[in-house]
Amino acid sequence: MIQQSIPLLSPAVGTHRELAVFRFGPAHSEQKIYIQASLHADETPAMLTAVLLKRRLLELEVQQALAAQIVLVPLANPIGLSQHVLGQFVGRFELNSGKNFNRHFLPFNAVIERAKETLGADPLENRRIVRQLMHDELERRTPANEFESLQHELLKLSFDADLVIDLHCSQEAAMHLYTNETGWPEFEPLARYLGARASLLANDSGGQSFDEAHSFFWWQLQQALPAGKPVRTGTFAITVECRGQRDVSYEVAQHDADALIDYLVWRGALRGERKALPDLLMPATPLAGSEQLHAPVSGILVHRVEVGAAVRAGEPLFDIVDPLTDATTTVVSRNDGVLYMRRAVRFVTAGAPLGRVTGTQATRTGMLLSA
Structure with missing residues (x-):
C-alpha cells in the first residue's frame, strides 16, 4: 500500500486541509478501480465501510491477490468533516457558498469537441486518446477556492479509472444504488452482493454528481461521435447509498465491505474464486419513475x-x-x-x-x- 496526501487550496492564512489517498496493487495494471467514501461528509456508514475495506485490501495485497490498481479515498471531504453549527454536523453543503459537495462537477464538454477532431477508427486507441484529453483539460484548470480544489483533485484521482464506486448514505434508507443504463449490466452483480432494495437508472440526473461526471461524459461522447470514430466506454460509475446515517455498525459495514470484495473478485480485479451471485432482490427502475x-x-x-x-x-x-x-x-x-x-x-x-x-x-x- 502507498499512502499519499494531497493538499487542498488553503482558504485562509493559517489553515490547511488535505486528501488522504491509499493505493493498492500494481500501479500500471490494465485495470484501475477508484473507490471513495463520504463526499457528503456526514454520511458516516460509507466511511466505516471504507475503513473495513482498506483492512481487507491490505491483507489481500500481502497475499498478492490484487490483479488491478485500486485507489481508495476513505474520507473524500475533509472540508465538510470540519463543519459543525451549534453541535449539528453539516457535511452535505459547504457553509461558505451553500454548494452541495456532490453537485456540478467539472463537465468535460471541451474534450468532446477536441475528440471529434482527434479520434480515429480504433475504439481502444480512441479511449486512450480521450483519457489523455481529459488529463490535459484537468491540468489546464486552476481551482479558485478550496471547494473547487476538492472537486478538482477528486477528478484527477479518478478520471482514468475503469470503475468508479462512490459510497454515500441517505437519512433513513434501505441499501440502494444509482447508475446509468449503460452501467447497469456491469453493476447488477454488485446490486446482488450488496442486497440492494432499489437500483435507480438515469443517464443524466441533472445534478452533475461525481458518478455522472464520469459516466455521463462517456455516454455524451459516444452520442456525439460519428460512426467512423467509435470509442469504448472509459469509466463505469455508480453511487452506492449505504442505507441511513444512523446505520453505523461493524456488522453492517462488514457486510458491505465484503460485498465490494466479492464484486471485485467477480470483475477479476482481485484473484480468487467467484462467490455465487445472490438473487437480485428488486429489478432496476428508472430514476425518473x-x-x-x-x-x-x-x-x-x-x-x-x-x-x-x-x-x-x-x-x-x-x-x-x-x-x-x-x-x-x-x-x-x-x-x-x-x-x-x-x-x-x-x-x-x-x-x-x-x-x-x-x-x-x-x-x-x-x-x-x-x-
Missing part, C-alpha cells in the same frame, strides 16, 4: 411503513398529525414499488420532502436529484 413524496400540511410526522418495504399504489405511507386540531392527513403512494428512503425529521412543514418510492414508468424530467 421514482415518486417524490411531500407533506401537504404541517404537523407531527408518523411513519406507517418501514424503509425497504414493498408498497402498493394507494397504500398509506405517512400520517401528519396537527397537534392543535388533532386532524390527521395521510400521504399514500401513487406507485407500486419500494419505499427506499425517507427523511429523518419527525415534524414537517407544508411542502417538506418526506421520502421516495420506486416506479417503473418515467414520469419526471429535469433535475431528478434532491438539493
Whole structure:
C-alpha cells in the first residue's frame, strides 16, 4: 500500500486541509478501480465501510491477490468533516457558498469537441486518446477556492479509472444504488452482493454528481461521435447509498465491505474464486419513475411503513398529525414499488420532502436529484 496526501487550496492564512489517498496493487495494471467514501461528509456508514475495506485490501495485497490498481479515498471531504453549527454536523453543503459537495462537477464538454477532431477508427486507441484529453483539460484548470480544489483533485484521482464506486448514505434508507443504463449490466452483480432494495437508472440526473461526471461524459461522447470514430466506454460509475446515517455498525459495514470484495473478485480485479451471485432482490427502475413524496400540511410526522418495504399504489405511507386540531392527513403512494428512503425529521412543514418510492414508468424530467 502507498499512502499519499494531497493538499487542498488553503482558504485562509493559517489553515490547511488535505486528501488522504491509499493505493493498492500494481500501479500500471490494465485495470484501475477508484473507490471513495463520504463526499457528503456526514454520511458516516460509507466511511466505516471504507475503513473495513482498506483492512481487507491490505491483507489481500500481502497475499498478492490484487490483479488491478485500486485507489481508495476513505474520507473524500475533509472540508465538510470540519463543519459543525451549534453541535449539528453539516457535511452535505459547504457553509461558505451553500454548494452541495456532490453537485456540478467539472463537465468535460471541451474534450468532446477536441475528440471529434482527434479520434480515429480504433475504439481502444480512441479511449486512450480521450483519457489523455481529459488529463490535459484537468491540468489546464486552476481551482479558485478550496471547494473547487476538492472537486478538482477528486477528478484527477479518478478520471482514468475503469470503475468508479462512490459510497454515500441517505437519512433513513434501505441499501440502494444509482447508475446509468449503460452501467447497469456491469453493476447488477454488485446490486446482488450488496442486497440492494432499489437500483435507480438515469443517464443524466441533472445534478452533475461525481458518478455522472464520469459516466455521463462517456455516454455524451459516444452520442456525439460519428460512426467512423467509435470509442469504448472509459469509466463505469455508480453511487452506492449505504442505507441511513444512523446505520453505523461493524456488522453492517462488514457486510458491505465484503460485498465490494466479492464484486471485485467477480470483475477479476482481485484473484480468487467467484462467490455465487445472490438473487437480485428488486429489478432496476428508472430514476425518473421514482415518486417524490411531500407533506401537504404541517404537523407531527408518523411513519406507517418501514424503509425497504414493498408498497402498493394507494397504500398509506405517512400520517401528519396537527397537534392543535388533532386532524390527521395521510400521504399514500401513487406507485407500486419500494419505499427506499425517507427523511429523518419527525415534524414537517407544508411542502417538506418526506421520502421516495420506486416506479417503473418515467414520469419526471429535469433535475431528478434532491438539493
